[in-house]
Amino acid sequence: MLHGIAEKAGPATLPPEVLQTARLLSFWRVFRTDLSGMLGLGVVCVLAILAVLAPLIAPYDPYLQSLTSTLLPPSAAHFAGTDELGRDVFSRLLYGSRTTLLIVVSVSVLVAPIGLIIGVCAGYFGGWVDKVLMRIVDIFLALPSLVLALGFVAALGAGTENAVLAIALTAWPPIARLARAETLTIRNSDFIAAARMYGASSFRIIFAHVVPLCMPSIIVRVTLSMAAVILTAAGLGFLGLGAQPPSAEWGTMISTGRKVMIDHWWVAAFPGVAILITSLSFNLIGDALRDALDPRKG
């Protein structure tokens, strides 16, 4: 099937942009056949829409307390019940998805370029550059990521921004390792030797030759790590070091629901299920991306 597409893209009269589009299309055709990946993508898309439209969809103000209707079980009025301050859990879940997606997106945007550049430089230059950069990576990897994030947030103060920084601090080293490993296999290829022979600068070789070839595996790795980012963010929230209490955040919601969990399961269960489904979806997307971007299929 793929072979047919490559041949359709074949005629030499097609400009490169069209060929790029053809490659994207063929990538999409592989991805589309992956049921679990499409399911994950669907869930994440729905979540993104819900997050954007939260003020329109949410039946109640997520911060509105109502001490006459605390800890109500799920009903037609409150789909997911109310918490110990009478706030609507469903509305808080919707607003919480905003925080979660914001954290996921900001961490990915911070982490992918940093990890990529450090890893590619270490792999390409080798020698002492490699030694120094990889020892730094080892130091970060030696500490469990949640502990490192905890320490960082404890030092800087709790809050969503600091949680993002702390998670980013723990998420870049695996990406740097991956980028380095990819670069090591690329840098000995003949086309890199040819580029060195015609006098291309290291800067040009890294950004025009090495980085484009590292991108597929980096994209897969970042997508897979999004699941871990959600869990770490929720963990920080649960420990009271992420988003601060009045604001709706899934981890924080579980943390407050924990006290009443035995008698009023819905307060903790719904944010827990939300975390589960979201991180699972990112994992499914990552797995499907890995298959679709596999060069042996392309």
Next chain:
Amino acid sequence: MIDVQNLELSFGRGHHRVQPLAGLSFSVAEGETYGIVGESGCGKSSLLRCIGGLETAWTGKVEIAGRPAPQVRKGADCRTVQMVFQDPYGTLHPRHTIGLALSEPLRAQGMERSTAKIADALRAVGLSPSFAERFPHQLSGGQRQRVAIARALILKPDVVLLDEPTSALDVSVQAEILNLLADLRKEMGLTYILVSHDLAVVAHMCSRVAVMQSGKVLEELTATDLRHGRATHEYTFELIASSKLDIAA
């Protein structure tokens, strides 16, 4: 044109020391095709990498076009020597179009880049200018090798190093590429160093041949000597016998 004196290359220290090149010397006249033969691991490719500036830790003297070649090449140093590699599948960047692959050397050297120049370079190696818009995976092995030759020649070098340029191609394509190389040498006044394990190819292309063994030049033969099996060293006879070179040819 090329004068190599006492070239040595070694990696590692103590027991781990390996020495791909153990002090070898030879010289190549302008416009000549000089062949280098020997079995795998004898240092043929290392020799080319040293002359081409890809290895930097060598000692000795390499003179190209009357000027000593530095270990580390920068900027315009890179224009005199270019190389064509063995593997047609690894020689081109998989995500770069042929046009980009050919304009990159011009960009690196700060030379004028134009579609006309790239079209000329493609025509010179017998490809249609429309190939500029294709990606390497849409080309056959022989076409890729032609692009690799075009890339090597676009900077107008004096010397082209050929590292088994046809060993990965099938026989009919091999002949086409060898004839193309021979024609280009005459047209552009190039000097070649051709590394190969195929004695027939070397005998066809080269005027003189060096036989290498463990990092040294064992002996130097003319192409006629090679064809008639007039060698002096036992090793060369073995090499000729194992390659089943038709002595009557």
